[in-house]
Structures are given as structure tokens and as C-alpha cells.
Amino acid sequence: MAPMMRSYSYTEDQFYKADGADVETAALRKKGMNDLAQRFKDLFKESHKAAETVLDGLSDMRFTDTNRVPFPCQKIVREKLNVFNMVTEARGAEVKDLDGNWAIDVSGSYGVNVAGYDVFKNCLAQGWEKVKDLGCVLGPLHPIIEENVEFLKHVSGQDEVSFHMSGTEAVMCAVRLACFNTRRSKIAVFSGAYHGWWDGVQPGAGNERIVRDCVTLKDLSPASLTAIAAMGKQLGAVLVNPLQCFHPNSSPPSDVVLMDSKLRNTADPGDTYRLWLHKLRKVCTENDVPLVFDEVYTGFRLARGGAQEYFGVKADMVVYGKTIGGGMPNGLVCGPKHLMRRFDLDHPLRVSYVIGTFAAHPLLLGSMNEFIKFLKLESTPKLYESVSSRFSDWVKDTNSRLIDHSMPLRIVNLSTIWTILYTQPGRYNWMLQYYLRAEGVMLSWVGTGRCLISLDFTDQNFADLQERIIIAAQKMQADGWWWKGDPKKPITSKVVSSLMAKEMAYATLVAPMFGSKKSE
Numbered sequence: 001m002a003p004m005m006r007s008y009s010y011t012e013d014q015f016y017k018a019d020g021a022d023v024e025t026a027a028l029r030k031k032g033m034n035d036l037a038q039r040f041k042d043l044f045k046e047s048h049k050a051a052e053t054v055l056d057g058l059s060d061m062r063f064t065d066t067n068r069v070p071f072p073c074q075k076i077v078r079e080k081l082n083v084f085n086m087v088t089e090a091r092g093a094e095v096k097d098l099d100g101n102w103a104i105d106v107s108g109s110y111g112v113n114v115a116g117y118d119v120f121k122n123c124l125a126q127g128w129e130k131v132k133d134l135g136c137v138l139g140p141l142h143p144i145i146e147e148n149v150e151f152l153k154h155v156s157g158q159d160e161v162s163f164h165m166s167g168t169e170a171v172m173c174a175v176r177l178a179c180f181n182t183r184r185s186k187i188a189v190f191s192g193a194y195h196g197w198w199d200g201v202q203p204g205a206g207n208e209r210i211v212r213d214c215v216t217l218k219d220l221s222p223a224s225l226t227a228i229a230a231m232g233k234q235l236g237a238v239l240v241n242p243l244q245c246f247h248p249n250s251s252p253p254s255d256v257v258l259m260d261s262k263l264r265n266t267a268d269p270g271d272t273y274r275l276w277l278h279k280l281r282k283v284c285t286e287n288d289v290p291l292v293f294d295e296v297y298t299g300f301r302l303a304r305g306g307a308q309e310y311f312g313v314k315a316d317m318v319v320y321g322k323t324i325g326g327g328m329p330n331g332l333v334c335g336p337k338h339l340m341r342r343f344d345l346d347h348p349l350r351v352s353y354v355i356g357t358f359a360a361h362p363l364l365l366g367s368m369n370e371f372i373k374f375l376k377l378e379s380t381p382k383l384y385e386s387v388s389s390r391f392s393d394w395v396k397d398t399n400s401r402l403i404d405h406s407m408p409l410r411i412v413n414l415s416t417i418w419t420i421l422y423t424q425p426g427r428y429n430w431m432l433q434y435y436l437r438a439e440g441v442m443l444s445w446v447g448t449g450r451c452l453i454s455l456d457f458t459d460q461n462f463a464d465l466q467e468r469i470i471i472a473a474q475k476m477q478a479d480g481w482w483w484k485g486d487p488k489k490p491i492t493s494k495v496v497s498s499l500m501a502k503e504m505a506y507a508t509l510v511a512p513m514f515g516s517k518k519s520e
Helices: 012-016 023-043 045-057 059-066 071-080 117-131 145-156 167-182 222-231 242-246 271-286 306-311 362-376 380-404 429-438 459-478 493-514
Strands: 087-091 094-097 102-105 160-164 186-190 214-217 235-240 291-294 317-321 331-335 409-414 417-422
Touching: 012 023, 012 071, 023 045, 023 071, 023 429, 023 459, 087 117, 102 459, 117 362, 145 160, 145 317, 145 331, 145 362, 160 167, 167 186, 167 235, 167 291, 167 317, 167 331, 186 222, 214 222, 222 235, 222 271, 235 271, 242 306, 242 409, 242 417, 271 291, 271 306, 291 306, 306 317, 362 380, 380 409, 380 459, 429 459
Parallel strands: 186 214, 186 235, 235 291, 291 317
Antiparallel strands: 087 094, 094 102, 160 331, 317 331, 409 417
16 A cells, blocks of 8 residues: 555645635644744754754654654644754753743653653763763673662563664564574564564555565454464564553554544553453463564663563563663663573574674663662652552543643653644644644644653643643634634545545656646
8 A cells, every 4th residue: 555655736726725714724734834833943953054064964853853743744744843853951850942032842752751751861960970980891791780680580580681873773683583493484463553664564554575585464363373372383472562551552652643533542451451461461371482572662661670570461572672771872682591592402503693893882882770779769660659649640630721721732641751643524633733742732743642750750740731721722812723614514534534535646656647637
């Protein structure tokens, strides 16, 4: 499907009427967009200057800058709303940009910021003090690794630890070692689950090659358990991202695909998913298939012991990353000796060559050691429980206020992870991310799809965040983006789907015959 689908861009007139809005509503939206664009120019002058040079030479940013909103809207949005951001300082739950604006950070640095930036600053500073006499010597290990390994073995419940430089690399290691030591060639993953950018675990969109050794199963389905039992002798591992409990069988939520409200849903992450993981654990045990938890995101966030503790299920191998590094790049694999071996005792030429230059870098070991000290504090488990409880109360209160103000959005959370759902069909829900940015809320490039809070959020942070969400939603509503349609012909998901289908069919099937796209 992805190679066949043709791109197209709205003209300015089409942009404001993509849902069939009347002339008055389209004019209201246009004025709102221009006002917002001017506000961005006033707020982010220095950042915009920096963007002129940085975006031209940094391919990473060019990708994220493009993939913020549905593709037909990207051309207009990029012209009017420049969200390129350079930051210079972090303080508590807030971050200061190049223009001196302070924003409440709910991006969570892609999941790294669990404890709060001040905690990680301390981890980096104190960690460097511990290893600075050694510097960047690689190969020989700094003795502080012993304490780190002991903690990781304890918290994961495993025998051994392997150090890597990213979560993606750690997933690669876990898959290779599981298949090597079981002498099986296939793995199973679950629909929509993200396990990093390695194409070996990415059988869907975003992968140009056909992946023949990765089987995709349906989450929460008895048929998947039957399939695992049937394929048991072929499967080297079943890979699970526990964060899928929030949106089973769907890709991680992002505003780039938010073409209609119904495209973003959440599930109850409680007993249903816990029971599912226990069933999965049982069938993997019965068929001698290693169960691998990818806890790069959930590790040390859902609980101090990650998803294993949160759901009460022990995996055969656990992959960690992000926050455990104390602010430094890292990836970890924890597993039993028989699955972590990289050589064959009976066949000396058969090896699994998994190694990396910067793995177990001294500065990583030092900062990790400081973060482990934070995790070991007697007060830390209570802090996790307290913040999670306070945040859940905040979510309920915020949703109550949104209802009182007749706003078509709701917040749903899993511990300190949260997303915004939209209760009214529409094609412009993704615009909320820009109104939030204007009110001083820092989001990641996936917009309102995945947000996070850190353990250092104060009551004032919670109050400010709630107020900014309410104000942003009110302004967006006043600018006409949540138009309900004509009373005799209201906007429905069916109407939105029909409009999208017609546009895509025209762009893919009709426009190429005339040598042009629907619009430029």
C-alpha cells in the first residue's frame, strides 16, 4: 500500500475546507491560522533564525519536521507554523528555548525523563566525578560496572547483562541471541508494536524490504496463542512491548496519522492486558519459546521494576534503555546464561558476533550508577506511587473541566504516560499541538499522541498544565477547527472517511494519468 499511495497537497482554499466547511467557517479558520502564525513569529524569532541553517543540513530534523501532521496538510502548515525548537536550559519540569520562553515539558525526552531533569543533571555531574580519572578508555572496564550489573540482575531477575548504545541496538542483540541459542530462525511480534527502527522487527510501514523471518500476531487474541503453540519449534522469541496495553494492535499514536478522531483509541490497560500477558507467558513456557519484554520505554517508568513488576509477569529476556542510563545513551539486554551465550560450546566456529565500540562507556557507567542510587532510595517506590496517583487525579479533574467547557477532547493515562483523545469527528484535531505550543507546552514531534510527566512535577506544574490545555482548546474551538457541520448534515466519521477515500483515490489513480497531482 505505501509504495502505491501517491502524495498530494491541499491548496490554501482546500486546506480550510477539507471537511466540507462553509465559507464563514473557512474564513474563521484562515484568520485563526494567520493569528497563530504571527504569534509563533513573535514568540520564536531566534529559533526561526536558527532553523534557516540547521534544517537545511540536518536530515533528522527534516524528517520529524515533515511528519507532524497528515501529509495533505504538511505544505501549508510548514509554510505558516515553524515549530523548530532549540533549548538552552532545563529547570524542574520546564525547559527554556533560544528566545527565553519557558515551557512545561511533556515530551519526556522520548521517554528518558522519568525522574526529572534535575535528577539527571546530577547523575551526569556526579557520574563524571566517579569516572573522570579514566576518561574515555574503552575495552577495559571501569570497576563501577560491578555495582551496576548486580542491580540490573536483581531488578530484571536475570543472570547476565549486555551493554549497548541504544534501545534499537539492544533489541537487535536480544533477537539475535535468542535465535542463535535456540537454533530457530523466526520471531513473533504483535501488531502495531514498536521495537526500534531496525527493519528486522519492523515488518509493516517504514520498511522497504520484505521481512520473512518476523511473524506479526494480533494482540489479546486466543488465535495468537494457538499460532505460537503451532510454530513453537520455529520461534526463537516472542517479542512484547508492554506499552501496547494502551493501544493494542495499533501503531504508537501520532498526530501525523490523525486524519480523523476514530484513528486514535486506547484500551483499558488494567486486568485485561495483565491476564493476556499471563496467558502468553504460559503458552511460551509450554512450548519452550523465549518471551522477550522490550522495556526500553516502560522500564523504570511504569514502576521501579518496569512492566514485569507492574503486570506481575516474568520474561525470559528483558531489554532496557532510555532512562536507566542516567541521561546517557544506552541499551541493555538482561537474560539467562543459556540465552546470552554468543558462542557454541560444541562448534567453535559458530558464533553470534554482537559487540559495540562505545558499549559500557565509562561516563555511561558513572551516570547509570547515580541513577541506580536514586532507584535504590527508600523513598523512590513511594514517589512512583504518589506521582502516579496524583496524576490520575489530575486527569480526572482536567477531563471534568474539559466537559464543563464543552471541549471535544479527553485525556487518558497509563501511570505517567498519557495521550489526548478526540470525541468529535474531525480532520483538524492535529492542530491542537500548535495551540498548545503557543501556550507554553513542549511536545515531541508526535504531538498530542504520546505525552509524559516526570516524577518531579509539582502541584503548580499540574495546575499550569491544566490551564494551558484549557486555554489552547478554547482558542482552537473559537477559531472554528472543531466545526460540527450543518445541523441537517453533521460531520461524522463516515463522512470524513469518505472524503479521505475520494482524495486518495484521485491522487493515486486519476491524477497520474494527467501527469499531475490533485493540487500543489
